[in-house]
Amino acid sequence: MADIQTKYQKLAQEYAKLRAQNQVLKKAVVDEQGKQTEIKDSVRERDQRIRKFEQEIDSLSFRNQQLTKRVNVLQEELDNVDIKGKKTKNDQGTASSSPSSVIGEELKNKIEENAKLHKQVYESSEEHRLLVQQLQDRLDNLERENNQHQSVLEATKTRHKDIVERLQHDKAKLEVKLQSQEKNASDSVHKAEHYQDELDKIQQDLGVKLAWAMKIINDKLAFNDTEVRELNALNVPTHDKKHQLKTKEVMGQAMTMVSELCAGLSNFHTYTEQRSKIFPVDSSMGSISSTNQKFCSYLHENASYLRPLDQAFKTFHESIKEEALTTLETATDLQDFSAKFSKYVAYLNKLEPYQLLSLEEECQQSSCSHTLEVRNMELHATYKKFTASFNKLDTYIGLLAAASTKSCDHLQTNHRAFFDKLAECSQSLYEVMKDLSKNYNYKVSLEHQLPTATQKLRTTDECVVSSLISLVTCTGKIANFAKANVEFFAAPAAYRTRGHSFMAGDQEGPLTSPAVTQFRSKAIGYMNSLSRSCPDSVPYEKAVRNQHVLLSSTMSQEGLSQQVANNSEKITRLEQEKEHWLLEAQLMQIKYDKEIQRASQLEEELQRVRNSGGKASSPSQETMVREAMANAVPETVPTSSGKKAATQIDTSMLGQLEGIPMEFGESDQTSRENLIKDHYTARLAEVTSQRQVTDGKAVKFSAECRALQKRLTLAEKAKDKQLEELQTAHQTITQLKDELQTTTRSYEGQLSMMSEHLCGMNDKLTKQKDEIDALKLSIKQPSKKPFKK
CATH class of the missing domain: 1.20.200 (Fumarase C; Chain A, domain 2)
Structure with missing residues (x-):
């Protein structure tokens, strides 16, 4: 049950975290949508500006074409003028020089203006292209981030939905398991009671047999210290x-x-x-x-x-x-x-x-x-x-x-x-x-x-x-x-130990005992312990009875759960009765105050009648007042028996005052008070039951949270331990690599030294062989000389 509560508590925590994350992600999505809207507006404005620039470019192109045509016309006129100038005389050439210079100056101005316009058009087009590229890149990045946020949000929702489903499935399985365990516990309690009865019978039989055996042992058998383990420790072991x-x-x-x-x-x-x-x-x-x-x-x-x-x-x-x-x-x-x-x-x-x-x-x-x-x-x-x-x-x-x-x-x-x-x-x-x-x-x-x-x-x-x-x-x-x-x-x-673990053919002990001194000290301690008084202890029958009571009171889960349910119902009923009697006490206090006020008024009237009329007053008036007071007393100050009867009636009817007759014209007010009292009593009962259910759920979720926190702590400890082991393994690997390199270098050095040594020995052997061959030749040459002669 504690595991289920722990899981529910953990589930509540995870759900709260997911809700918080969901709010954050929703806010991030809204922000990104706002940014996208702003970017779209800016892009729309940029497009308008681009269209404006394109219109200006078109107008400039049109003007450029007109100027080009004008330049061509002027060029043709200039050519015609030059051709005509060659045919005319010098005075005519002098006279025409002035218009040609004016035309050239105008042409030059138009060309410069055209160049400036071309330059402005080029700069505007480059600026527009760069701005469009930047906005396009920014738009792509924002769309990519939006897609990532959407994917993360969907993945988070899917994962936590799976977690909730898994936890619900685990809850169902644990509830089934809890029911089976409760059933097994109840069966075990019944079996334990049955076995306890059998144990009592067996103990009685064994007590009789033990008394008979002890009598035979004390009368017929000598002391044998191999039967008791504590006494057998005094023997020299094998x-x-x-x-x-x-x-x-x-x-x-x-x-x-x-x-x-x-x-x-x-x-x-x-x-x-x-x-x-x-x-x-x-x-x-x-x-x-x-x-x-x-x-x-x-x-x-x-x-x-x-x-x-x-x-x-x-x-x-x-x-x-x-x-x-x-x-x-x-x-x-x-x-x-x-x-x-x-x-x-x-x-x-x-x-x-x-x-x-x-x-x-x-x-x-x-x-x-x-x-x-x-x-x-x-x-x-x-x-x-x-x-x-x-x-x-x-x-x-x-x-x-x-x-x-x-x-x-x-x-x-x-x-x-x-x-x-x-x-x-x-x-x-x-x-x-x-x-x-x-x-x-x-x-x-x-x-x-x-x-x-x-x-x-x-x-x-x-x-x-x-x-x-x-x-x-x-x-x-x-x-x-x-x-x-x-x-x-x-x-x-x-x-x-002797007397318990003898093997066939192994009856004799060792030649020497390795623990004689130790067992001698044990024997001295044992002899000293015999002179001491036995410590106080609980009798065996009382201990068995206490254990039976403890088991019967603690192992019965079904009985405990039933007791908890009965106590909860009783507490609920008592709280309802408490609220009911509080309302009853308030209502009776109001009625009591009214009756006291009415009695005081009647006494004043009686006193006034006595003072005013004296003996001449009619006895009928005094008799009427006394009857009114007598009728008012049972209603204002009821006796103890009347209270008890009213209590019995009110307890069963939960606030309906049917046993008290109302006079003096107060029936409508009493019925209205009874209706209000019934309404609030029902409301209080409903609120009390809801509060108890809520308390139970809170306790359950709290237990689940504690269990999940404990599991998280254990997981973190296991993670730290695994990290330490991983670090130790890495250090060991590094150390082994260093040792391998050191050994490799030493072996390589030894091999190189041995190779050099072998080369030196081969050189020495070669030299010795050469010397031997030379000596052999020197020995053979003198023997050949006489033959040469």
């Missing part, structure tokens, strides 16, 4: 050999990885020692610095730390037997490995300052460029992280190894956190080794470009790079191994 075999297998894998790590670290230290003797100063050609001498002497001692470390882990692996369960509390040989690892970490801490000083000496060389110095400083920082990673690893290995000591002070529940931290440290060591390999590869590539780089240095650097690559591979395996086996390492010991 262990699962499959778990032990897997432990040995996993430790075998770890031994292989530790051996590879030790071999890789030994190669790295050895090749670093060789490089320190060659660069920055070759020891065969000069004396190296005191720092490098000390550094080389310490690096030469790496085998004395790494070999015992490898041997200690092999010893720990050999100590894992199938006869006894191996846990952190029983793995005493892990302490030796932890001690050897701590010694090697101390050795790394001793090497770190000399390693850093050696790098700083390389940066101080004159041949060291700024880029190489930056790479050396990056390698400088990476070496610090390398040592720090081993220190963290040593801390958690020491904590795990300390679990088998007698002075161990950390709880067994912390082992899971230790293994998690150990996996994180392994992953951190893997990341540091990748950075170290990458930075060292960059440094080597820059050093090999220097003119002082020798072939010996290049070969040694390639060996160091290969050792770092092997370390990266090995630490990656260790990180994956630690992460994959955290659950296995942190899982509790695989014990089997």
Whole structure:
């Protein structure tokens, strides 16, 4: 029901949003239509102007034609005049020169005027063409925007219509489902009541049987602690050999990885020692610095730390037997490995300052460029992280190894956190080794470009790079191994309880118990708990009865809904009666005031009659007044029984005062008041029912809004989570691409170096073969000389 209300609330919100969007879109469409009307008006005005310009152009063309004809006529006259001038005498030519000059001047003026008119016509036509083009472009853009707005409006209407239809369909399905669930709930309640009756009968039977069994056990059987789980925890348990075999297998894998790590670290230290003797100063050609001498002497001692470390882990692996369960509390040989690892970490801490000083000496060389110095400083920082990673690893290995000591002070529940931290440290060591390999590869590539780089240095650097690559591979395996086996390492010991999980042929326990100390402490705690008083608790019968009452009162949805409906009807009826009795009280108050006023008038008249007439007054008048007062009393101040009777009549008739007789000429007024009261009573009942329906709808829509808001929040959280995962995936892809490029470059460098080495070896072999052939010829030639003689 809450989901339906939530959906309706969300639907109401969406409908409100759509109405708001619809108003905005309608306003935008109206604005666009207004703009289009304005543009059409402007286009109409432009067309009028264009037609005006065209008329002017036509008139100018007509005038131009007339002027052209006039010029032609004048030209012909001029030609005729010239021809005549040649035939006449000089005086006639002198006399005719004046008209020809006038005609030429007029012709020149007409030509200039014609040119100006042509220029104006051309400018007007160009301006008109540009204006028409601009208006046409603007009209196209506005039509395009109008079409887009219309399409968006239609799409929005269609989409929200589909949403409304889908929600209505969901509402219908949920109503059907709600009816089925209510029916199932009612059936379940009936079944629960039936089962509760059966349970009571079974409990009675079991109570009798339990009393009989307890009597037999107390009288006939001895104490057997394998029947109760809490007491059976005091026994020494047996262990699962499959778990032990897997432990040995996993430790075998770890031994292989530790051996590879030790071999890789030994190669790295050895090749670093060789490089320190060659660069920055070759020891065969000069004396190296005191720092490098000390550094080389310490690096030469790496085998004395790494070999015992490898041997200690092999010893720990050999100590894992199938006869006894191996846990952190029983793995005493892990302490030796932890001690050897701590010694090697101390050795790394001793090497770190000399390693850093050696790098700083390389940066101080004159041949060291700024880029190489930056790479050396990056390698400088990476070496610090390398040592720090081993220190963290040593801390958690020491904590795990300390679990088998007698002075161990950390709880067994912390082992899971230790293994998690150990996996994180392994992953951190893997990341540091990748950075170290990458930075060292960059440094080597820059050093090999220097003119002082020798072939010996290049070969040694390639060996160091290969050792770092092997370390990266090995630490990656260790990180994956630690992460994959955290659950296995942190899982509790695989014990089997005696008396419940015996297998055929497996009746005997192990030779040694791995948890004697733990169960001894449990036994002490149990003996102490026996002396304590039992805590107060609710009796079982009372708890079952309370649960039955709770289930019967909370699980009956049909009964609750019926109660809600009855209460709503009762509230409605009470509100109607409240309004009715408020009106009744007002009407009775008005009548009461009138009757009191009338009684006061009658008393005044009676007093006046007594004062005026005295004894001479007629008794009939006083008797009449007393009867009027007596008749007025029941109407003005009714008794309690009269009120009760009136209440019963009015409740059934809802405001019709039929039980009270009206006198003193007030029947018309009473009927009118009754009609008004009936009208307002019916109106109040109608308004009350409408208000209740409206409240129900409001509550329903509010619940739907809350549910949809919750779903929206969950969707946004899921979206943020997916975005974070996508970003992490992109970062991982980028990192893998960088690693691939680094590995590709290193392999390409190694292949090129091996190719050069092979070429050099081929050259050497060729030279040696030539020398051998020459020697063979030199040997053969002396033997041939005697024959020549």
